[in-house]
Amino acid sequence: MNTLPVAVIGAGPIGLITALGLVAHGVPVVVFEAGDDLSAETKAGTILSRTLEVLDRYDALGPVLEASLRLDEIGELDRATGTSTGSVLTSALAGETRFPFVVNIPQHELEPVLAAVLEERAPGALRMRHRLVDFSQHSSGVTLQLSTPDGPVSAEAAYVLGCDGGRSTVRERLGVPVTGHTLEQRYVLVDLVCDLDVGNPRDYPYLAYFGDREEWMVLVRQPHCWRFVFPLSGPEPSADELRDKALRFIGEVDELKVLGSNVYTVHHRVAERWRDSRVFLLGDAAHLITPMWALGLNTGVLDASNLPWRLAWVYRGWASPAILEGYEREQKPVAVNGSGELAEAARAVMDRRLESVAGWSDAMTRTLLGVRLSDSTMVRAPGPLQVGDRVPDLRVFGPRGPVHLHELCRDSFVALHVTDARRRPVLRDLDGLRQVVVSRWDAPHDSGLRDRAYFDPGATVRERLGDVAVLLRPDAHVAHIEPWTAESCQHIRNRYLQEVCLEG
Template sequence: MTKPIIIAGAGPVGLMMALACKFYGLDFVLLEEDDSFSSDTKAGTILTRTVEACRRYGRDADVLARALRLDEIGELERATNQRRTSVRLDLLADQTRFPFVLNLPQHHFEPVLAQGLTGPHADVRLNHRVTGFSQTGDGVSVTADGPDGPVRIEGSYLIACDGGQSQIRARLGVEVEGQTLDVKYMLIDVKADLDVQNPRDYPYLAYFSDPEEWMILIRQPHCWRFLYPLEPGVDSVAPAELEAKVRRFVGDVGGLELLNTIVYRVHHRVATHWREHRVFLAGDAAHLITPMWALGMNTGVLDALNLPWRLAWVQRGWAEDALLDGYEREQRPLAVHGSGEMAEAARKLMGGEVTASGIESSSEWALAMTRSLLGVRLDVDGRNDWSIVCKGPQPVQPGSRMPDLPLFDGNGRRIHLHDLCDDSFVALHFTDARRKPRLPDDLPGLKNLVVSNWDAPLESGLRPRALLDVGGKLFAALGCARDTVVLLRPDDHVAAILPLAPDAVHDTYRAILRGG
């Protein structure tokens, strides 16, 4: 019997990891030291790529029902109230089923995720604080203090999602590179009617830049949220001063009520390595990122898209242990030089320290791809060729996220591309279905499908394995050559682009599973 995967920490990333384990049919034990899920005022914006992760792991409907959708991220000059370039998320309709981002506070988001952690694979234990662990050749042994005393849990792997002050990371002796800035932010949740009685025609997520005092205004489902920097040396602000600050920004509004406040430091710190044999770091335990442009929590969710399918393939016996090394190789650069540096540039831009963040010259479409995290390209083949900034439409490359366009299967049903690779590698053979191309046999964890703008003839024998690309829209969007195979991974990223040769697909897939 396979030992469960142990996940330490039930924040958003730990919950996503647990949902992923459930999705892949992996037993897991989720340990959280608090006796309830988060009640703190924390992250409040869910980017498009995170919504896609929610779909994969079965929580999108409930999350969408509780969140505010927004198709514009506004950027304004505070002094003049004039709009700068806004991020138009409606331009992503050619890429995703979710051409928007969501506003939903973390303490509302976490319970929605947790509601999905039921069933035979799930073991969720609140009020369990990890106190130690040890590793063997075939597993990990974790000790925790529970409500009834110490417990020992035997597992196959340990995923540390225990936050920026991770005790697991400290016990591993893993160092952290980067800095904690002498900068603090104040976040305020306010109840006020800025929609009807005191209407403010701002986007639901608006960044007001100003060298004296920038501000971020977020319309949450049940309140308005303000975020701004504190003066150096200031650790707290009296309620009356907070209220006065809000009124200076939105004017003299009636019925204003302060709900929650929190002060936090600004970090750009990343662990030097993320895997120690059978222990992995994820989320804030692996990377603390400046909380700007919603890149903190959402970068952690990228970890929960990358690691779980690898664990599933290894535990099913389809892949070798070396496949797990790709997690750190692909995700760490995104945190160090991708999300981290982009968030820092955004912080400096808001305060007038710089005049550009480095992505303003991109097209509106490319800007939306970047800010939604749909433009991430991973280093899938170890060449250190990756990107988080989308420069514009270009031919698909290894590491690119595949657009989630609709196709039609052999029975005429509409199906989205990401549905095909939810729990499988998929080799898409772009060729003329009328010519009756020979597809290689499927392998465990690998499906082969032909994609054509010509419907596969009934007598071809290909209909069960054929997808109709009406108008050749997917083929045109990818920009690849005809008679090409695009190999997709279970996280929607392109693993390889190959010639139309049956043996090439099998050889490449087996090499990936060996960690090559």
């Protein structure tokens, strides 16, 4: 195993989550952050279900949930009348995920939670006041030049992951152009303290989109305040003007205090290349996506879900370095087309040019549970499981009790053979691949399958997936699926070797 660490540049949410992913897979990591402190700005505030699943896989979800506000309704309201035009109820996804909800937590409260988990798992990995100046690549790694309060220092890394935001130094040093467009319209985000629960009850959903052709608004209930987001025309408003704007939406209240605000420009801009040999771009360094519908941070987390396991397989010698090429190939279409499509839909709904429809498909789409890798759309409709889909996190029962499909593949490729355990299918593993049987008939004790058999009472998995063999990746996406036959075990082994680029 390579002993040099992976260097993550930037300690924003994407950098910290990426680092936690590397730690979860046993890869040494160091995070270099230019600032004296973590972000204090009022930024991204909603974490979607797919991101919750990633945090759970990286053993970081508990502390984030403790600091967050959970909600199971994304409300759509007409600005003029204040009436609901339909809500996306995430409870419709109770059969899809262990987390059929989203959470609200502002970025300046999220980052310290993630940093604390990283310090617990990898003490000393986060290096504040280390600003990247330059780097040079060579055959065995990357040499970084950094500035610190104590003077310049150099560091060696096996790979460099640029998670340093829209003005990425890593991207600039690589000379990678960014293409796309910037919207003329700016948005303003303001955090306010007011009582909308007791003294002035409004009963708004904790995440409410007030659509209007003239003046729309997003209302977000944060753990300690309310957040308002709306389009800005003209100069940056004063605190009094922000207060008056909020009151025009919610009506008069007893008291309202402005905590802080942030004016930002909306982009849909994507780096032309996300990789240069041992250096990668993630999050805003790779793609600037409108934060509407919480697409900014959560699209970046999809990057942080895809790359760490690939690096782990290379570190362990289980995969060829060619496996790293799949990162950009899969994630770029998600950002360019998928998130772009949703961003345009979000603006159309807010401008009342498009009606939002509430249902299972909308819940899957809005929580990013419906993401299919390498796809040009994030809008998901019911249908059979396909390669690139995230597998539903269905419950089965192992020898000692319940377990979910995502738990089975946390740090391994897993092949699910959905068939009859009584027939004793022959299953053989490889480094990084575990093959198991999922059956509504529990494996007999003399079958030789007790340690790799998962009981499926009521054939829930079989009803959902069919009589199939499914190869799942460590990020819970489907790498291969075929009707089950006696030859499926060997087919899966061959497909796994192709996935990790050890066989053509």
